[in-house]
Amino acid sequence: MTCGKAHRSVAVAGAGAAGTLITARLLELAARCRLPLEITLIDPAPTTGRGPAYATTDQRHLLNVPATRMSATADDPDDFARWLAAHADGRVAPGGYAPRHLYGSYLADHLRQRAAIAPGTVVRVRDRVAGAVRTSGRLALRTAGGRELTVDAAVLATGSHPPSVSWAPPALRNSDAFVADPWAPGALDAIPEGRDVLLVGTGLTMVDIAMTLARDGRTVHAVSRSGLLPHGHAAAPAAPVAPADGLTGCTGLDALRRAVLRHVARTRRGHGDWRPAIDGLRPLTAALWQRLPESDRVRFIRGEARQWEVHRHRMAPATADRLAGILANGRLSVRAGRVTEAAAAEDGLRIGLADGRRLAVGAVVNCTGPQTDARRASDPLPRELFAAGLAAPGPLGLGLSTLPDGRVRSAEGPDAPLWTLGATRRGELWESTAIPEIRAQAAEVAAAVMDTLTTASPVAPRVRA
Ligand SMILES: Cc1cc2nc3c(=O)[nH]c(=O)nc-3n(C[C@H](O)[C@H](O)[C@H](O)COP(=O)(O)OP(=O)(O)OC[C@H]3O[C@@H](n4cnc5c(N)ncnc54)[C@H](O)[C@@H]3O)c2cc1C
Secondary structure: OOOOOEEEEEEEEEOHHHHHHHHHHHHHHHHHOOEEEHHHHHOOOOOOOOHHHHOOOOOOOOOOOOHOOOEEEEEEEOOHHHHHHHHHOOOOOOOOOOOOHHHHHHHHHHHHHHHHHHHHEEEEEEEEEEEEEEEEOOEEEEEOOOEEEEEEEEEEEEOOOOOOOOOOOOOOOOOOOOOOOOOOOOOOOOOOOOOEEEEEEEOHHHHHHHEEEEEEEEOOEEEEEOOOOOEEEOOOOOOOOOOOOOOOOOHHHHHHHHHHHHHHHHHHHHHHHOOOHHHHHHHHHHHHEEEEEEEHHHHEEEEEEEEHHHHHHHOHHHHHHHHHHHHHOOEEEEEEEEEEEEEEEEOOOEEOOOOOOOOEEEEEEEEOOOOOOOOOOOOOHHHHHHHHOOEEEEEHEEEEOOOOEEOOOOOOOOOEEEEOOHHHHHHHHHHOOOOOHHHHHHHHHHHHHHHHHHHOOOOOEEEEO
């Protein structure tokens, strides 16, 4: 990268983990180049570094990745473990699973440290990016709060969309006793004490919400089409085992499935556990996904994605133990099932399931996971970008279409100075939501943005409130 000295401006939409990490990486590169960089970090949330995942204050909500793999940078893998040693009063062992709230504090500290050494500024704006248009090779952003901001480059770090509610019968969707997004601030506060609760979805979100809601005098019912629960991490995890042949010869889903099952069986024989085999696939996942023809990707999503998820995205051992406890004492019941009917009642809701069961509950919580189809998201921003020709939906409508360095592919004309990272790249990469992937993308996107900034002519940022 050739460093210029003229002042440059970047807007980052989203101040969750991805927005925080990309801002930190941009600041490091700016410091290295002594480039005065003005970054505007825009998010309606009151906090920086948290997003829904790390905003929870429930201490039972643990990271599902050990601290040693959650450092903000891959170059310094012990950074988070050192931060924990200094800030967590010995509550978390170096290879342990920290409460998620602590991780949000760590990311905010990480950004503060980078901002202190970089030339230029970070301005945090509490607002929502609502649209963008090209203007002479730059971008003019508009926010829901009526601001306009013209910048040399922008990064979308907007994370996952809230879950879809399209599965819920209208009487449920319109009920005050329906929690449409369990991670919205204060979402669980109004759930009545002493009443049973139905959680729809049986993945990691359900596990967290069940931890919070399960108590004496209440049964938490959980249903999903598969009824499958995530597996737990091993108490003493073994190192990942890569497939001997890199699975390079597999063309098509059927051949890939056979090869993966052989790899898992071989690893289980050699190591006594299937987990190292799944972990060993992680570096290959994006390439394997990209090699599948579209029809096979659709078959994978419909047929076996859930099996992949429950083996790949696992619970901390302490979470798995707690879950086993509430299942054993009957505070939680998990089954395969589908909501087909709902009716309001004086004390909550009456729910009918496809197998004929009836439940009387005080609340229903939507734990079905994020809406991954950008065309159907509740946030209008992706549709605005599609309409402006600045972006196109990603493969199968998942997230956005992107180039390998995270630049958003324009639907019309040359690509705008617009990049993205995290969940918006799911269609291109499949696995694109956990910190180990996001921190790698943050480094790549920051390098690409700075390359563009240092070769283009400068513009002063113009903000009008
Ligand atoms: C409950 C839960 C637990 C998880 N646990 C782990 C874990 O233990 N380890 C791990 O590696 N990963 C975990 N993950 C995955 C998690 O998605 C990532 O680690 C990370 O938090 C994603 O960060 P993000 O910034 O991409 O998205 P988010 O955290 O969703 O943040 C996106 C931010 O963008 C803002 N935003 C959205 N739209 C706009 C807009 N139009 N304009 C401005 N701002 C906008 C939102 O307000 C939000 O603050 C977990 C996820 C969840 C939901």
